[in-house]
Amino acid sequence: MKHLLSIEDLDRVAIERICERAATFASPSDREIKKVPALRGHTVLNLFYEASTRTRSSFELAAKRLSADVVNFVASGSSVEKGESLKDTVLTLNAHRPDAIVIRTPWAGSAELVAGWTDAAIVNAGDGKHEHPTQALLDVYTLRRRVGDLAGAKIWIVGDVLHSRVARSNILAFQKMGAEVTVCGPPTLIPRGIEAMGCEVRYTLDDLPDADVVYALRMQHERMDQAWIPTLREYAAVYQINDKRLLPRQVLMHPGPVNRGVELSGGVVDSPQAAILEQVQAGVVVRMAVLYEVLAGARVGGVRDTAPQPATPEAQLA
Numbered sequence: 001m002k003h004l005l006s007i008e009d010l011d012r013v014a015i016e017r018i019c020e021r022a023a024t025f026a027s028p029s030d031r032e033i034k035k036v037p038a039l040r041g042h043t044v045l046n047l048f049y050e051a052s053t054r055t056r057s058s059f060e061l062a063a064k065r066l067s068a069d070v071v072n073f074v075a076s077g078s079s080v081e082k083g084e085s086l087k088d089t090v091l092t093l094n095a096h097r098p099d100a101i102v103i104r105t106p107w108a109g110s111a112e113l114v115a116g117w118t119d120a121a122i123v124n125a126g127d128g129k130h131e132h133p134t135q136a137l138l139d140v141y142t143l144r145r146r147v148g149d150l151a152g153a154k155i156w157i158v159g160d161v162l163h164s165r166v167a168r169s170n171i172l173a174f175q176k177m178g179a180e181v182t183v184c185g186p187p188t189l190i191p192r193g194i195e196a197m198g199c200e201v202r203y204t205l206d207d208l209p210d211a212d213v214v215y216a217l218r219m220q221h222e223r224m225d226q227a228w229i230p231t232l233r234e235y236a237a238v239y240q241i242n243d244k245r246l247l248p249r250q251v252l253m254h255p256g257p258v259n260r261g262v263e264l265s266g267g268v269v270d271s272p273q274a275a276i277l278e279q280v281q282a283g284v285v286v287r288m289a290v291l292y293e294v295l296a297g298a299r300v301g302g303v304r305d306t307a308p309q310p311a312t313p314e315a316q317l318a
């Protein structure tokens, strides 16, 4: 695998391989010395044009735990503020010869564009409303640890599907793993024609008790340029996942950051059903597996055949 731009690039076997490799990184993450030398001598550039807590910190930790050198670039405080374009910024930073670029931007399709400007492996860390593939992978990893095989699992994705790159990546990933996906929200926040992705659509939570997993989405104020719902209070009255709507047997997920009291009540966020902090923990090991995959994959393709060859992580841990 040269790049990770979209979950569409992966089949079930590849998703399982990444999850299994991530699991091999879980034990060093629990040790006093958390590093393995898998990517020693490699440089990972984290290029973030949009706010991030979870994704940015976990990619940085992931690269460091693989012993890569890490350069963190955030648009604010950079020459982007003086008008430098995405292309010129990438070409400038590419002069440092990164082996991988992890990129988050508010622009759909930007990760693919960047892949055309550099030989580095590109990992899409969220491009506008398009995709967030590593979020989907860490969610599959987390769920497999909670419930086992996802084949036949009923997963409801609830909330602002329209503005959500997580929804798009997760619908694809959960279905590739054999789950049945339903999306639910106000009609204004469900994209027209989303049934073509193979998911069911609901506009009420009446059938939510059927779900094994409830995946709530954040209300994405920053991507809303008009009033899509009457008020957040009315949204919460109809769609909030709270202790009256969440059954004890159901697993609750959310990509974060959570708007407490809007899409989730504070009580369910802190409940044992919530896998939200497990998702954050999974972010590090899954992103270690993705960085390992794209860098090793690129060398197999001969793109950077002068780079040092790492032993497999499994061998390094043996």
Ligand code: CP
Residues within 6 Å of the ligand: 051, 052, 053, 054, 055, 056, 126, 132, 135, 255, 256, 257
């Ligand atoms: N889930 C997610 O992408 O969170 P951040 O925006 O904090 O990275």
